[in-house]
Amino acid sequence: MARAYNDTADQQFQTFEDPRYRQREEPLEWWNDEAYQRSDIVLESQTDPSGWQAQSLPPVDDRPPAEATSGNRLLTVLLFFGGLGASVSLWLFETEAGTVNDLATLMLAVGRILGLIAGYVLFIQLLMMSRVSWLEEWVGSRDLLKWHRWLGTSLVVTVLAHAVFIIYGYALTAETPVVEQGITIITSLPDMMSALIATGLLVFISLISIRALRTRMPYELWHLIHLAGYAVLLLGYGHQIATGANLGGPYAKIFWPGLAALVIAALAWGRLIEPVWLNVRHRFEVAEVVAEGQNTFSIYIDGNRLDKLPAQAGQFMRWRFLTANGWWQSHPFSLSAAPNAEWLRLTVTAVGGHTAKLAEMQPGTPIWAEGPFGTFTAERRTRRRALLIAGGSGIAPIRALLEDMPADTIVIYRASRPEELVFRAELEDLAERRDAWVRYIVGSRNDPGPSRLFTPNGMLGLVPDVNRRDIYLCGPPGLVGAAVATLRELEVPDSQMHLDPFEF
Numbered sequence: 001m002a003r004a005y006n007d008t009a010d011q012q013f014q015t016f017e018d019p020r021y022r023q024r025e026e027p028l029e030w031w032n033d034e035a036y037q038r039s040d041i042v043l044e045s046q047t048d049p050s051g052w053q054a055q056s057l058p059p060v061d062d063r064p065p066a067e068a069t070s071g072n073r074l075l076t077v078l079l080f081f082g083g084l085g086a087s088v089s090l091w092l093f094e095t096e097a098g099t100v101n102d103l104a105t106l107m108l109a110v111g112r113i114l115g116l117i118a119g120y121v122l123f124i125q126l127l128m129m130s131r132v133s134w135l136e137e138w139v140g141s142r143d144l145l146k147w148h149r150w151l152g153t154s155l156v157v158t159v160l161a162h163a164v165f166i167i168y169g170y171a172l173t174a175e176t177p178v179v180e181q182g183i184t185i186i187t188s189l190p191d192m193m194s195a196l197i198a199t200g201l202l203v204f205i206s207l208i209s210i211r212a213l214r215t216r217m218p219y220e221l222w223h224l225i226h227l228a229g230y231a232v233l234l235l236g237y238g239h240q241i242a243t244g245a246n247l248g249g250p251y252a253k254i255f256w257p258g259l260a261a262l263v264i265a266a267l268a269w270g271r272l273i274e275p276v277w278l279n280v281r282h283r284f285e286v287a288e289v290v291a292e293g294q295n296t297f298s299i300y301i302d303g304n305r306l307d308k309l310p311a312q313a314g315q316f317m318r319w320r321f322l323t324a325n326g327w328w329q330s331h332p333f334s335l336s337a338a339p340n341a342e343w344l345r346l347t348v349t350a351v352g353g354h355t356a357k358l359a360e361m362q363p364g365t366p367i368w369a370e371g372p373f374g375t376f377t378a379e380r381r382t383r384r385r386a387l388l389i390a391g392g393s394g395i396a397p398i399r400a401l402l403e404d405m406p407a408d409t410i411v412i413y414r415a416s417r418p419e420e421l422v423f424r425a426e427l428e429d430l431a432e433r434r435d436a437w438v439r440y441i442v443g444s445r446n447d448p449g450p451s452r453l454f455t456p457n458g459m460l461g462l463v464p465d466v467n468r469r470d471i472y473l474c475g476p477p478g479l480v481g482a483a484v485a486t487l488r489e490l491e492v493p494d495s496q497m498h499l500d501p502f503e504f
Helices: 071-093 103-128 133-139 141-174 178-188 192-208 219-226 228-243 252-282 353-358 392-402 424-434 448-453 456-462 477-489
Strands: 039-041 285-293 296-302 316-321 331-334 344-349 367-373 385-391 410-415 437-442 469-475 497-501
Touching: 071 103, 071 133, 071 252, 103 141, 103 228, 103 252, 133 141, 133 252, 141 178, 141 192, 178 192, 192 219, 192 228, 219 228, 228 252, 252 367, 331 344, 331 392, 344 353, 344 392, 385 392, 385 477, 392 410, 392 424, 392 469, 410 424, 410 448, 424 437, 437 448, 448 456, 456 477, 469 477, 477 497
Parallel strands: 039 437, 385 410, 385 469, 410 437, 469 497
Antiparallel strands: 285 296, 296 344, 316 331, 316 367
């Protein structure tokens, strides 16, 4: 199947005839200045007080458009600490009063508590990365990833501390040197060798997850090594059951296997059952590959019952293109147009051998997909107006989001050169239809305009009411970090900032 997706604007954007894209009958007048059109490449001004020749905005109604979801994070944190407290209580239930009466028993008690904490955190680590849709929707993939990294460091420290306290406590009890006691424990107690292997794997995974090392590794290699976390769960669970002094009670015999069953069920559902169902139902395949600009192209995807795909503009999916040299690689790409019943679209910038070869795919190439993931969506808004900021290929989800945003949305698109700007015709057509505004900031980071952009005065010059808008940011981590720092200087609450940085 092949459709002429790039013949004319009317053919490309049939879905824009949807009633939600109609302009308001009376456009705002504060942008109606012939010198400052709806879509311009913006340069720094040395004469206009704003620095950009922008005008002030009128007061707006700041009531949120939909039910807030910020309580999800709080409830998730409370559930986490509730489970952590329940895990530590296993030691309390199984320890008689007066048992801790000297340094040796204190060290053993601390070691056992740390072991319970480490076991619980490992369960939660794997649960957060299970990719079950309800957890992704409830918390969001970005927060899950952030918590996963933070807990990963805590897990390694806790496991190592558990080993140190236990060995030291037994050394004090047996009155033997610490190293000798450690060797005795490893060689004499059941499943200690599996615990040693699990600890080694955990430390290794933690080391390759350090940003400086992670960014130098091919994603697929990093991901393959990361799958060793499942082995850590299996080896660690065997050690806990075999030697865990506090897992023999009636409460522990229900709680601990229950946690394990929950995690295994979530992994099976998120990693196996949901993806199989998604792909059997929709049968994705490449419809057409269309050049968009320098090293940038769009992949149009066909499939069955696309109107039933539970995806939203701004979300991403993991895509595995089943070609001879690409079937083994899975990469996250955001939708660059709002989902519709006819096709899906991804827009890719070729930055390596794999992405470059995607431009050569033929129509009919089968695809295996997982998702959708992410909460970078319009339904997360808390204000009536929005500001969308994109850098480079970050324009893909921003372009899709613009279809779902309210009138008076402002888009700031940052690029190094004019030829790197993609979707200009689409953005400007959408801006006209949705009563939105697009501002292109083009040049190197040291040029006056781009260097002014992420300063308080520069941002206020373009968006005077910035702290009364939801801000959606997508682009390289450097751009996102600079924008966030500026927005915080302008006292924009974190709850109004929605981030989608490029990282894994």
